[in-house]
Amino acid sequence: MASTVFSNSDALQPKNPQLEPLELNPSTGEPFLRVEGFDDIIITPLRWEDAPTFIPYMNDPAVYSWVSGPPVPYLPSDAEQWCNRMIPPQKATLFELEKARDQPALITLNACPVNSIRKVNDDGTDLFIGSVDIHRVSLGELVLGESGEYVVDMSRKEENQKRNEEREVGDPDIVWEIGDYLAPSYHGRGIMTSCIKTILTKWAVPRMNTRIVRVSVFSGNIGSQKVFLKNGFKHIATLRDHVVVRGETRTLEVLEWRLS
Ligand SMILES: CC(C)(COP(=O)(O)OP(=O)(O)OC[C@H]1O[C@@H](n2cnc3c(N)ncnc32)[C@H](O)[C@@H]1OP(=O)(O)O)[C@@H](O)C(=O)NCCC(=O)NCCS
Known part of the structure; x- marks a missing residue:
């Protein structure tokens, strides 16, 4: 990688093999x-400390028109709530990896410990420019109809979501969902296409099954x-x-990916 992203050759301590394929910033x-x-x-x-950047x-x-969750206007208290929702589970996932340090095989996890997309500057500092996170899907009302096409059945929503939530870690039948956004000035450069590929191929498939x-x-x-x-x-x-x-009433397009 070019001078911008640090090399791990001078890392401070031996890397926990369970972190694979995560790398460690040698300074932090x-x-x-x-x-x-x-x-x-x-x-x-x-x-x-990311909150002031992403508010x-x-x-x-260019962002809020296409997402349903975050409130508009988005306030510092909303950012704090998001940090409270994301940071402790990410730390817990990293802790789980640390606890498994000496296990000979890579463990399977229920989550991805990274979500924040950053542009790294030549001096090693970085800028938060977006988010990509993977979690269990909440679209339980989408069911396969008799014709073989997906149909909406609101009466099955709760039951399907519960079943999906209750599946064991690593169950290949878990249905996952990805949420993502990028800072408007970085749109259209192919960044999110690559970020989703990275999360899927480097973490979700090998480490979450x-x-x-x-x-x-x-x-x-x-x-x-398109992404x-x-x-x-x-x-x-x-x-x-x-x-x-x-x-505003919105129509949803549902897209699905299956590991072939
Ligand atoms: C959707 C979003 C994440 C895409 O990220 P991105 O990094 O800009 O996407 P990419 O550059 O990888 O683009 C992939 C393709 O979509 C096209 N594209 C990107 N933004 C587009 C737009 N606003 N209108 C039309 N095409 C667009 C790109 O040109 C590219 O097509 P190509 O490969 O044929 O050239 C980003 O636009 C965004 O954050 N939007 C607001 C929030 C959002 O919509 N989140 C997703 C909610 S489901």
Whole structure:
């Protein structure tokens, strides 16, 4: 990798083999994944101090128009809530890896300890530019109908979500979901396409035994659909007028990826 991203040859302590394929920042010890095809983009855990950087992204219509979860306007208290939701589980995953340090085989995990996309500067500092996280899917109402096509059955939503949540770690039938956004000034450079490929191939498949990923994208979000299609996802359903987001009824396009 070019001068921008640190080499691990001078790491302070021997790396825990369970971290594979995460690398460690030699100055801070922070784990990271390299993003394929980019010399200066990495994915790390979220940091408490990231909030002031990502609040403006969440208040930009180029981002919030296409996501349903975060409130608008997005306030410091919302950012704090997001950090509280993300950081402790990421630390817990890293702790689980540390506890397994001496196990001869790589353990399988229920989560990915990194989500924060960062641009690394020549001096080693970095800038938070987006997020990509993988978690169990919440679209339990999407069921396979008798015709072999996916249909909506709201009466099955809760039961399906519960079953998906209860599956054992490493169960290949777990359905996962990816949530992502990028700072507007970095859109359209191929970054998210590569970040999703990185998360899937470097972590989700080998370390979580992920076999199925299902994502829902607002109709009209061409960029997001392209990102997933370019990563091998297939369009499986259009859910017309399915959700109300900030008072507006939105149609969802559902795309699915299966490990072939
Ligand atoms: C969706 C998003 C993550 C895409 O990230 P990105 O790094 O800009 O995407 P890429 O550069 O990898 O683009 C992949 C393809 O989509 C195209 N694309 C990207 N943004 C686009 C847009 N707004 N309109 C049309 N096409 C777009 C790219 O040109 C590229 O196509 P190509 O390979 O044919 O040239 C980013 O635009 C974003 O953060 N949007 C707001 C939040 C969001 O929509 N999150 C996803 C919710 S499901």
